[in-house]
Amino acid sequence: MTSNPLPDNCRVDxxxxxxxxxxxxxxxxxxxxxxxxxxxxxxxxxxxxxxxRHAKPAMAVRLGMRFHIVCVEVGDxxxxxxxxxxxxxxxxxxxxxxxxxxxxxxxxxxxxxxQVLDVQDMHGVYSFYMxxxxxxxxEIQYYEGGFTHDDYFDFGDxxxxxxxxxxx
Numbered sequence: 001m002t003s004n005p006l007p008d009n010c011r012v013d014x015x016x017x018x019x020x021x022x023x024x025x026x027x028x029x030x031x032x033x034x035x036x037x038x039x040x041x042x043x044x045x046x047x048x049x050x051x052x053r054h055a056k057p058a059m060a061v062r063l064g065m066r067f068h069i070v071c072v073e074v075g076d077x078x079x080x081x082x083x084x085x086x087x088x089x090x091x092x093x094x095x096x097x098x099x100x101x102x103x104x105x106x107x108x109x110x111x112x113x114x115q116v117l118d119v120q121d122m123h124g125v126y127s128f129y130m131x132x133x134x135x136x137x138x139e140i141q142y143y144e145g146g147f148t149h150d151d152y153f154d155f156g157d158x159x160x161x162x163x164x165x166x167x168x
Contacts, residue, residue, distance in 0.1 A: 012153070028060075028068045031087070033134040036073045042111040042132060043071075046103070047089060063089070080135035083117075088139045090147065094126045100140045101128050124148070 033039040036059055043049040043061055051071075053059040062068040069087070091097055097119060104116045112133030119128040125148065127141035145151050 026067065028070055029087075030070045030072060031081075031134070031136050032074045032078045033071050033136075034073070034075055034078055036071065038112065039071055039073075039132070039134055042113075046107065046111050047138065078134060081137055083129050083131070083137045086129060086137035086139050088127075088141055091140060091142050094142050097126050097128065097140055097142050104128075104130050104140075 036053065036057075040051045040053075040059060043051050049061050049063050051059050051061050058070050058072045060068045061071055091100065101116065101119050104113055107113070108116065113130055114133065114135070115129075115131040117129045119126065124145075125141040125143045127139050129137055129139050131137050141148075143151075
């Protein structure tokens, strides 16, 4: 019997760890919104995400995996995010990225999209970023190699931890 109850097709069993905590999955993340009602409309109608309101101030958002984002309504107490803090959605072709980009530009007002950046080839993917009404950023991307998640971890560390990050 495995210690990871996730189905085989959506789990990766970790190497033996010497960590204090031994979780079996990364289960959720959190983001803020001004209004659950307005954000849910954007998530479901534009991004194609599944939403359920599981608590009075919050709803869970997911897409195709046993991982969810808890969206918490905080009103004017919202903390705007930077584009480096974004959520990625994978599509199956460059044409789908281009179509999503055109739709984001055409439907900015309808969904309160604040910014839509240009499509570009960057960090190995064809993608664009957009900022939603709540200052959360989304990347719509296509990766020719299939699924970036697999390659990131299959390739392993490509740089030593001692290497300085380029911060400018």
